[in-house]
Amino acid sequence: ELTCADLACGSGHILNECFDLLYQCYVEEGYSRLQAVEDIFHYNLTGIDLDTRAKQLSQFALLLKACQKDNSFADAHSMPKVYDMPERYKDKERLASNLSKFIMGSNKEAIEELSNAICLMDDAQNLGSIMKFNISERTRNIVAVRMDEYEKENFLSENITGLMPYMRIILSLTQKYSALVMNPPYMGGGNMNATLSKYVKDNYEEGKADLAT
Secondary structure, eight states: OOOEEETTOTTSHHHHHHHHHHHHHHHHTTOOHHHHHHHIIIIIEEEEESOHHHHHHHHHHHHHHHHHHOGGGGGOOSOOEEEEOOOOOSOGGGHHHHHHHHHTSOOHHHHHHHHHHHHHGGGHHHHGGGOOOOOOHHHHHHHHHHHHHHHTOSOOOHHHHHHHHHHHHHHHHHOOOSEEOOOOOOOBGGGSOHHHHHHHHHHOTTTTTBTTO
16 A cells, blocks of 8 residues: 655666565565565556656666566566656547547546546656646546556557556556655756746746756
């Protein structure tokens, strides 16, 4: 139940420290090494970074940690939840239809909320983890249930797999964590591009002077 996230994780130094602490908790509770690592990857630890290479380095570092605890993780059968930002969703004309298939229903509120979130992610590689999604708890629960089902499936349509990276980011940035441990990027307002500057001013009145705040 202890959840920890670094939403500007870089190559994963903080995530690795969190992994060590969580692993110690699991072992002290009597879990096996294998179960401890699988549970940490599945339930406890989340990382996000703008840079795909940083995300890959972070995942690799955590997998090395896992292999040190139990060499069965050499096959990467259980991957840590470290994500990068998806590219702009290309099939906007069919977005509502694809979302309906994804959530397996015609819930207009959920489809509208998710559509708005995915449209905001047109600028995901610029805005990163400061994005705020106006997602109701009901919509979030629907997405979480569907994602849990889809993650266990071996064969999914392109309509589903194409939306999954966006849903992972939505779930990660709307979750409430036991602890957020971050060293976010420092950037004064004068160095922000127009899109980033406008979003920060519109959504972070008190902290707009610097990206870190």
